[in-house]
Amino acid sequence: xxxxxxxxxxxxxxxxxxxxxxxxxxxxxxxxxxxxxxxxxxxxxxxxxxxxxxxxxxxxxxxxxxxxxxxxxxxxxxxxxxxxxxxxxxxxxxxxxxxxxxxxxxxxxxxxxxxxxxxxxxxxxxxxxxxxxxxxxxx
Numbered sequence: 199x200x201x202x203x204x205x206x207x208x209x210x211x212x213x214x215x216x217x218x219x220x221x222x223x224x225x226x227x228x229x230x231x232x233x234x235x236x237x238x239x240x241x242x243x244x245x246x247x248x249x250x251x252x253x254x255x256x257x258x259x260x261x262x263x264x265x266x267x268x269x270x271x272x273x274x275x276x277x278x279x280x281x282x283x284x285x286x287x288x289x290x291x292x293x294x295x296x297x298x299x300x301x302x303x304x305x306x307x308x309x310x311x312x313x314x315x316x317x318x319x320x321x322x323x324x325x326x327x328x329x330x331x332x333x334x335x336x337x
């Protein structure tokens with residue numbers, strides 16, 4: 199870590215992060231495919247600003263890189279706000295529509311599908327029951 203510069207807009211060190219950010223930018227074709235599947239209220243907000251596009255790029259960064267949410271580059275905003283919005287979209291079923299719109303782009307659709315599935319499995323009632331059960335105490 200010594201000798202590396204920390205860019206406060208990125209949140210983590212190195213030029214590799216800049217390359218990852220550029221690689222995961224949504225091109226216009228992918229953005230239009232996603233935009234057409236969003237619910238009307240979300241679509242209206244997305245058309246009027248870049249925040250939804252940046253949010254999607256941030257989630258794609260987590261999905262493709264496998265990095266924890268907290269290591270997300272700050273260029274997309276605060277990781278916790280993005281995570282909360284991600285969970286709301288998962289609960290509302292919006293991600294299913296987004297993933298379906300990206301089937302022609304398997305390079306990002308598949309990691310996104312895995313991320314959403316992992317989130318849902320971690321919130322499944324059986325998973326919650328397993329975690330809330332009695333813990334082993336030796337004495």
